[in-house]
Amino acid sequence: xxxxxxxxxxxxxxxxxxxxxxxxxxxxxxxxxxxxxxxxxxxxxxxxxxxxxxxxxxxxxxxxxxxxxxxxxxxxxxxxxxxxxxxxxxxxxxxxxxxxxxxxxxxxxxxxxxxxxxxxxxxxxxxxxxxxxxxxxxxxxxxxxxxxxxxxxxxxxxxxxxxxxxxxxxxxxxxxxxxxxxxxxxxxxxx
Amino acid sequence: xxxxxxxxxxxxxxxxxxxxxxxxxxxxxxxxxxxxxxxxxxxxxxxxxxxxxxxxxxxxxxxxxxxxxxxxxxxxxxxxxxxxxxxxxxxxxxxxxxxxxxxxxxxxxxxxxxxxxxxxxxxxxxxxxxxxxxxxxxxxxxxxxxxxxxxxxxxx
Numbered sequence: 001x002x003x004x005x006x007x008x009x010x011x012x013x014x015x016x017x018x019x020x021x022x023x024x025x026x027x028x029x030x031x032x033x034x035x036x037x038x039x040x041x042x043x044x045x046x047x048x049x050x051x052x053x054x055x056x057x058x059x060x061x062x063x064x065x066x067x068x069x070x071x072x073x074x075x076x077x078x079x080x081x082x083x084x085x086x087x088x089x090x091x092x093x094x095x096x097x098x099x100x101x102x103x104x105x106x107x108x109x110x111x112x113x114x115x116x117x118x119x120x121x122x123x124x125x126x127x128x129x130x131x132x133x134x135x136x137x138x139x140x141x142x143x144x145x146x147x148x149x150x151x152x153x154x155x156x157x158x159x160x161x162x163x164x165x166x167x168x169x170x171x172x173x174x175x176x177x178x179x180x181x182x183x184x185x186x187x188x189x190x191x
Numbered sequence: 192x193x194x195x196x197x198x199x200x201x202x203x204x205x206x207x208x209x210x211x212x213x214x215x216x217x218x219x220x221x222x223x224x225x226x227x228x229x230x231x232x233x234x235x236x237x238x239x240x241x242x243x244x245x246x247x248x249x250x251x252x253x254x255x256x257x258x259x260x261x262x263x264x265x266x267x268x269x270x271x272x273x274x275x276x277x278x279x280x281x282x283x284x285x286x287x288x289x290x291x292x293x294x295x296x297x298x299x300x301x302x303x304x305x306x307x308x309x310x311x312x313x314x315x316x317x318x319x320x321x322x323x324x325x326x327x328x329x330x331x332x333x334x335x336x337x338x339x340x341x342x343x344x345x346x347x
Contacts, residue, residue: 018300018303018304019304022296022297022300025296026293029289029293085243085244086247087243087244087246087247088243089243118230118231118244118273119247119272120247120251120272121272123247123251141272141273141274142230142273142274142275142276142277143230143274143276144274154231
């Protein structure tokens, strides 16, 4: 009788402990999964507070060319980072406009940088030829770089100021309004 | 003679494409649909419907099938285009490793808990069964004697 009385809490502990540990491990895993995908929220909330978060590092192979291009290569310029794919219908619609922007930006210390995401490189090159794209294009084959910018759909466009900070994001197709209200003020800023 | 040569030439012409087709590894887009992800949709191609990226991947696979590539070769070319995450089978590294570890640990944990619980309830049943009759010393001796007789083959 006394054996039962002493060992009961100890036995219960042996059952409860693994359950608590397993639950804790699963919750930890869940939290990691949620936080790992939190780039979008952190960038957007910083912009909403009026801050300009530093743009994530971006180093990707040139589409159809040799070598890599990095965002740091364009430090001192206003960079319009456009995440696109040849299979994305709205990207087809906005590409001619981005090409017009490129002609305007070039003379004012800026550039469009197209990031082709989750795409077949030959399809992307055919797309670029078809629309006469003259701005630099890089290839993010598995979408890892896009993820760091919190990109969840295509197209999305990020305006990076001359100091390499994110100044604006359009989560969807851009229009002329983005150029006027977001890019013009950045182009006026000193280097 | 000319007729025989014509027949031979026709046979050769017929045989050559057939032989080429026989050498061609036969796989289909449908065969790969469950093993390849539409990364934008987050589901295998088979479940992605007519999502634009899924359609583009199917077209790419169809081109590779047309080039007579085998299933593994096509998977390799898909990885070259889209990275390892294009395969439905998660990579065996990093956070994706949890896709294998969590179910395995859950099964092991559940088995350990079940074994522990069974053992505990059995012990508890033995030790604290209130319906179990308590024997006096004389009754215990009689039961022991009866068991002894029974085990040596004598009738009770």
